Amino acid sequence: MTAQQLTDRRWAARVLQPEFYERPATEVAPELVGKLLVLDDGPVRAGRIVEVEAYCGEGDPAAHSRSGPTARNATMFGPAGHLYVYLIYGLHWCANAVCAPAGTGDAVLLRALEPVGGSEVMTARRGAGGRSVEFSELCSGPAKLTQAFGIDGSHDGADLTTAGGLSICDDGWSPANLAQSSRIGISRGTDLLWRWYVAGNAHVSAP
């Protein structure tokens, strides 16, 4: 997918549909690696998903949904194919794709992207405050990618399955070397290998 193809909106015909998301997060997560996150809201911004983690409803000790629906995690228990956005540590936003049938509480955390289009805008957003940011650091973490894209609480609940605004599409690319590990930054459920990433990719947050 080239920059020209992005502005031509050629990706719009390949937006992932609700059926893709209506499965357990552990099934959806590895398949989301390699897909494109697109924000068509002015200058198109796009990034290839290179790192994700699955969080699986009330049986997962590390999931926000582990104790049932609350005001914060309501979107997680809503229909699949929507975006769950939450504030972590009081200052960073994290974005997840909601999976499985409504009421389940499954979601896939987007942990890292490889910028494909709109990197100038990303650099400006990530560098707000006067610091310079390397290309490989633009989206190399869950809160970095939301800052680069300008995703915040106002995007909680956004529909990912229609073109325009935020969506995820399949441009046919798939990783040659998909790797798996335990999830990062959690203290419970560390035995579960529910993180998937492209081994060797410079934008992944950890090897």
Place this chain on the structure above:
DNA sequence: TAAAAGATCCCCT
């Protein structure tokens, strides 16, 4: 009612 932890990032030593 209070305290601590949390799916993080950045700057300092």
Place this chain on the structure above:
DNA sequence: GGGGATCTTTTAT
């Protein structure tokens, strides 16, 4: 390698 920023949710008195 360690701590601070900053606030919501959860768990403990």
